[in-house]
Amino acid sequence: MPKKSFSELINSPGMPVLVDFYADWCGPCKTMAPILEQVAAQHQGKLKVIKIDVDRNPAVAQQFRVQGIPTLILFHKGQPVWRQSGVVPAQQLAQTVQNYL
Numbered sequence: 323m324p325k326k327s328f329s330e331l332i333n334s335p336g337m338p339v340l341v342d343f344y345a346d347w348c349g350p351c352k353t354m355a356p357i358l359e360q361v362a363a364q365h366q367g368k369l370k371v372i373k374i375d376v377d378r379n380p381a382v383a384q385q386f387r388v389q390g391i392p393t394l395i396l397f398h399k400g401q402p403v404w405r406q407s408g409v410v411p412a413q414q415l416a417q418t419v420q421n422y423l
Contacts (some may be wrong), residue, residue, distance in 0.1 A: 334368040343393040
């Protein structure tokens with residue numbers, strides 16, 4: 323099965339897409355991982371979560387001007403509607419996602 327393009331992934335019909343730009347060596351990214359898992363589980367079937375390794379996908383990171391990691395971008399109907407760099411508390415992230423469900 324061919325890999326989907328990034329634009330295909332973020333254009334999920336009827337479902338917001340949360341993209342986590344991260345790197346394996348990034349400490350704050352490791353802190354963010356269980357928070358993302360928790361929020362994804364809370365919104366299962368209503369939210370798509372995608373992780374993008376900036377070291378393996380530098381062109382996508384550059385396209386969205388990711389300068390620090392972790393950077394989270396929430397896409398709704400294919401458009402970025404929210405963006406945050408650094409660790410985001412689970413409650414804040416869940417509330418932000420809820421606004422677009």
